[in-house]
Amino acid sequence: xxxxxxxxxxxxxxxxxxxxxxxxxxxxxxxxxxxxxxxxxxxxxxxxxxxxxxxxxxxxxxxxxxxxxxxxxxxxxxxxxxxxxxxxx
Numbered sequence: 001x002x003x004x005x006x007x008x009x010x011x012x013x014x015x016x017x018x019x020x021x022x023x024x025x026x027x028x029x030x031x032x033x034x035x036x037x038x039x040x041x042x043x044x045x046x047x048x049x050x051x052x053x054x055x056x057x058x059x060x061x062x063x064x065x066x067x068x069x070x071x072x073x074x075x076x077x078x079x080x081x082x083x084x085x086x087x088x089x
Contacts, residue, residue, distance in 0.1 A: 001020065001021075001022055002022060003019070003020065003022035003023040003025070003026045003054070004018070004019060004020045004022070004023050004056055005017065005018070005019045005023040005026070005027060005053060005054070005055055005056060006018040006019070006055065006056040006057075006058065006059070006060065006066060007043070007055060007066065007067040007070070008059055008060060008061070008064035008065065008066050008067070009064065009065045009067065010061075010063070010064060010065075011063055016060075016064075018060055026053060027053060030052055030053055030072075031072070034072070034074035035074065036074075036076060038074075039073065039074045039075075040071055040072060040073045040074065041053060041071070041072050042070075042071055043055050043067070043068075043069065043070035043071065043072065044068070044069060045057060045068040045069070055067065055068055055069075055070075075087075
């Protein structure tokens with residue numbers, strides 16, 4: 001079966017990630033590929049041609065806001081120490 005990943009934000013701003021087995025495997029595989037030379041991946045709507053991970057747009061609950069676009073950024077402590085030291089406190 002194809003991977004299914006849906007990221008929803010509830011009315012109370014709580015984020016939920018719904019995924020099937022293939023979606024979990026894809027997400028874990030893409031996260032494990034992140035490193036100093038490959039430091040981000042794109043989350044895009046289903047069918048978008050430049051997708052690293054495609055997100056589904058159909059909410060699980062009618063009042064959820066579904067996220068269709070995003071980026072996951074890999075941050076080394078040395079980078080953040082130099083550029084964003086406040087994040088290490």
